[in-house]
Amino acid sequence: MNAVEIEEAISELAAQPFDAQESPFAFLTAFGNKEVTVKRLRSASSNSSDVRGGVLQQRNIHIATCAKGMVAATLKALRESPKTAALKARFVLATDGVTLEAEDLTAGEIVACDYQDFPNHFGFFLALAGITTVKQLRENAFDIRATGRLNRLYLELRKNNPDWDKPERRPDMNHFMARLIFCFFAESTDIFLGEGLFTAIIDQMSERDASNTHEVIGAIFRAMNTRTNERAACPVHLSAAQNARRHWISGSSSRSGGIRS
Secondary structure (H helix, E strand, C coil): CCHHHHHHHHHHHHHHHCCCCHHHHHHHCCCEEEECHHHHHHHHCCCCCCCCCCECCCCEEEEEEECCCCCHHHHHHHHHHHHHHHHCCCCEEEEEEEEEEEEEECCCCEEEEEHHHHHHHHHHHHHHHHHCHHHHHHHHHHHHHHHHHHHHHHHHHHHCCHHHHHHHHHHHHHHHHHHHHHHHHHHHCCCCCCCCCHHHHHHHHHHHCCCHHHHHHHHHHHHHCCCCHHHCCCCCHHHHHHHHHHEEEEEEECCCCCCEE
16 A cells, blocks of 8 residues: 555544544554454454453554543553564554554654544654555655545546546546645635635535536636636636636736636
8 A cells, every 4th residue: 555545544443433442453454464463463362462442463552442531541551552562563553533642663653633633743653554654755744645635536536527438538637636725725825716616616515515616616727717808707706716816927907818717
């Protein structure tokens, strides 16, 4: 599994209801452990953990789930466990389904977060999948997550629009994805004058069954490609998208260019 695939699996795990018994095995599976390996760890004879609720994978990780409010104490027990040292586990991780704490015993680094937010720190654990990480990769976990989401969107668009998957339409598809990437970037960096503006307009103006979403997105793109002296004809809710174009095109808001419909 590569980093993007791991991010997707971890995000799916975090979105599911917390299952204290299954969580350690699901975590290991998300990081690419094969079914036979996980099955072996389910066996008391193969799981050498000496911590209640724990699962210990040799040279990898010692995980334990615990009662609410006991995460710090459980992490301490994992860290001080003779089995952790004897089987050379690199990571220890404790969670109660509300919070999660983990430590890289080799690097001395620690992660502490809400359980549902741990996918934002998945880069911390990439060594579990045999991926040698550098600090920049761990710190760019958000970028990897964004890449994964864009990849899933791209695949879903191709699935639901098979005519766009033909070679002659591939430039159109790539152009459309480039437009979307810019809009996501613009709303996350305040180029759009409003928090989450691009996605908010789509959510507010689209029908619940998304039957007109393509029309809403098309209107946004047209607004961004409208010259300043022609903006009165555009809907009021698209004015911020028009303003974004001015910031994007190097201070020249009156020339044609930018995103084209």
